[in-house]
Amino acid sequence: MTKYINQNPVLVAVDCIIFGYDGEHLKLLVIKRAIEPVKDQWSLMGGFIGTNEDLDGAAKRILLELTGLHDVYLEQLQAYGQPDRDPIERTISVVYFALIDINKYSKQINDQYHAEWFELKKVPELIFDHSIMVKAAMDKIRYQAALHPILFELLPKKFTIPQLQNLYEQVYDSPIDNRNFIRKITASGLLIKQTEKDKSSSRRGAFYFKLDKLKHKAQFQSFLSFISKPK
């Protein structure tokens, strides 16, 4: 059959907003753009969609290429299509965000991109509309994390409750009462207490926990409330 007539094909790119958490700060992984225009400026990791690839597949490929990681939390954020967002050629960008365990990331995997982690508040100016995308991603993560247990994706397999609390505090940029937090999070039933303690951040030590993956999966779709309502 003949193709659609009189239509203008455009390029479609997939960009990935990659978040990590080092135990102290929420961080963003960005690269130095390898091609013109704006070569060597900070940019999200992205690429054009392949001929036989769907959007999710392209996002996974791009993420794998930069980080070497499979099976990470990946969610489509939004498509961006300002006609002039890329000065060279009309390009629609479908943006994904990923939450990864930063400890699994190794700089050695693929150094050709000169990737670097920045604390969220210290991310440099990014090319095109990438900074806007990051802002939108943060909004969405705050929204999602208030209702669903997604922030566990940023933590290592074993983590402590104070670590988890600090992560929530980073994400919402506001202090949380630790007594209420502990109660809420243990009441959720999502955590399995380990016998070992993490002694690195206090004399007393904090118990490690693992995520109960079955319960996590089961509860994921239910509307939970992990943070208090903004005032």
Added chain:
Amino acid sequence: MTKYINQNPVLVAVDCIIFGYDGEHLKLLVIKRAIEPVKDQWSLMGGFIGTNEDLDGAAKRILLELTGLHDVYLEQLQAYGQPDRDPIERTISVVYFALIDINKYSKQINDQYHAEWFELKKVPELIFDHSIMVKAAMDKIRYQAALHPILFELLPKKFTIPQLQNLYEQVYDSPIDNRNFIRKITASGLLIKQTEKDKSSSRRGAFYFKLDKLKHKAQFQSFLSFISKPK
């Protein structure tokens, strides 16, 4: 500057999922596809993106073309990019959903599409992946409406609380206790009571209300809970 080399441009379409509410049922507006392939089959209203148009702009144009309406609630749902979703040519679809006041829609505006409203449960099979899109849109609307007052967009300027309640019942496909509903909705402060009553559905009559648009706008971003949590 030269263009990006070795990349395959593809077509980008915008499809609109248009919801309306006639006082009894939640309905979907679909058209008979005018072009091959699958000509004359039921389809979402859509179109290819214009050269100097952004995605939101394209969605607005498409909506205007079919319904004659400006200024309607329109939200980007998701991008769909299965390589074979359109059998003729690789086409990425960026999908929007719209909530309109069905009374403002007039069949006369543009009859060339043979548009028709279907009750949500009676929507025929749609072309390509359009049925999947509609399902995703309903999920998102349920999600959004549980937290934000978006369903007002489906109602006329003046409406009664029983009407509003029925709308929520349609959207969540489950009965709501009218006494609790009334209290919750009036406590939100979003409604302004009118002096007239609607006598069409009961002897006693139900007071009309208007939406307090200022409060609506102010509260829109706060996480409200309009329905009870699913069990």
Added chain:
DNA sequence: GCAAAAGTGTTAGACGTACACCCATGC
């Protein structure tokens, strides 16, 4: 023993849910 972080306990009020009852009106 002291500092510092981890963790348990308590309480008052807000909120959600369930349910009973009265109101207004046309027939």
Added chain:
DNA sequence: GCATGGGTGTACGTCTAACACTTTTGC
């Protein structure tokens, strides 16, 4: 006067937010 939907009232349990205190341990 009675059927029908519209609307108010109440009571109880659960969740949340605010705040005080004890525990553990290295120095």
